[in-house]
Amino acid sequence: MVTIDDVAKKAGVSKSSVSRVLNENFEYMSEEMKEKILNAIEELNYTPNSLAQSLKKKKTQVIGIILSDISNPFWAEVLKGVQDECNKNGYGLMVSSSNEDPETEKDNLLMLRSRQVDGVIVNTTGSNLDLFKSLLGERFPFVLLDRSLGGINADTVVVNNVEGVKQAIQFLIDQGHRRIGIVLHTLGNRSPRIERLEGYKQALISNNMAIDESLIKICNLSRGNGIKATEELLSLQKRPTAIFATNEMLNLEVLTGIKKCGLKVPDDISVIGYDDFPWIPLLDPPLSTVAQPAYEMGVKAAALLISNIKRKRKRRPQIIQLEPQLVIRNSCQPPKR
Known part of the structure; x- marks a missing residue:
């Protein structure tokens, strides 16, 4: 196994000079010496011991x-x-x-x-x-x-979750929607969920629309709860004309819930989701979303x-x-x- 001593001997320099090159410390070193050491490292195919280096540098x-x-x-x-x-x-x-x-x-x-x-x-x-x-x-x-x-x-x-949701809800309002449902997972201390609900409320308030708590469905993370929440929204006497799903799992569960209720998107109800993936445009119909970078x-x-x-x-x-x-x-x- 090639050592730093071998490199130093090959280049005709001290071990400390080789160490300086390995640590990219070229201050006060001539270009000629630097090249001589780099050539010796390449010729001997020397690989530094990363464990030893990390112990020395504490990195x-x-x-x-x-x-x-x-x-x-x-x-x-x-x-x-x-x-x-x-x-x-x-x-x-x-x-x-x-x-x-x-x-x-x-x-x-x-x-x-x-x-x-x-x-x-x-x-x-x-x-x-x-x-x-x-x-x-x-x-x-x-x-x-x-x-x-x-x-x-x-x-x-x-x-900027608040702004992303505000844009989505504003688009629906501009289309003429006045009853817009939203499906979220349990908020807890998860800031994105809290912010997405806040964006929803801000969009309604800025358009002088009342916040109807019956249109806000919060469900836990267990699979299928988003479907149930969507069915509850669609069973309201005055059901929403649009639903906003707030993450990738809920995107599919909201669409599934709509299908289970015998409705079609967008003929019977409009949907916007959150998060964008390569398969989203392949859905029938392709889903509008708030895409994150x-x-x-x-x-x-x-x-x-x-x-x-x-x-x-x-x-x-x-x-x-x-x-x-x-x-x-x-x-x-x-x-x-």
Whole structure:
């Protein structure tokens, strides 16, 4: 196995000079010496011992990410953005999922910390505030992704959920809809759900429309509850003429509930969903959605974390808010008179 001594001997320089090149510290080094060392490394096919380097630098060049639900297809695109940014900066990535369980989130955070990752991206359950405060106190780098956490000031990458929903509801109002239902999962401390309901209410208020609580259906995460909530909306004596589904799972469950009630989209009822995937245009009819910049979210979160890891001086936390985009397809039309 080739060692740093072999490289130094081949190049005719000291071990410390080779070490400086490996650490990209070229200050006070001639171009000739630098090239001589790089050539020796290439000729000998020398690979530095990453474990030894990490012990010396107290850096592993690895970051972790904890997602709330790794089975959600939305996160595949986010992870691609994170991975691309890690590759660009020479970082490895460890992925775990909390399954929306605060205890699992806590265990994963402590596990990654014990593995000496350089920092963590967290799609938080909205809990474990004391643990996050402790990490801030230790100046351990982390970035909150998609969900903010009340009570702390931390680096955060989110989407403007309020504005995205307001655009969707305003589009329906402009089409002439006055009874617009909304289906959400249990709010809890999940900031995107809270913000999406807030966007819905703000859109109605700004158009001088009353908030009818019977049109707001909140259901738990268990599969099928979105279908039941949709059926309840459609069984109202004065049923909605449009429904807004607030995430990728509810998109399909709302459409299923409408079909079970013997109605057609958009002939009998209009629908707008949240989140956009390649298969969405293949639905019949193609579903209008509020599309989130998933890949960009991943890139921004990883870039912010890596910047924080490399930064030597403390700075004020950054909050990056990305804008969603309303994508209009064929699932909406003016209500029947």
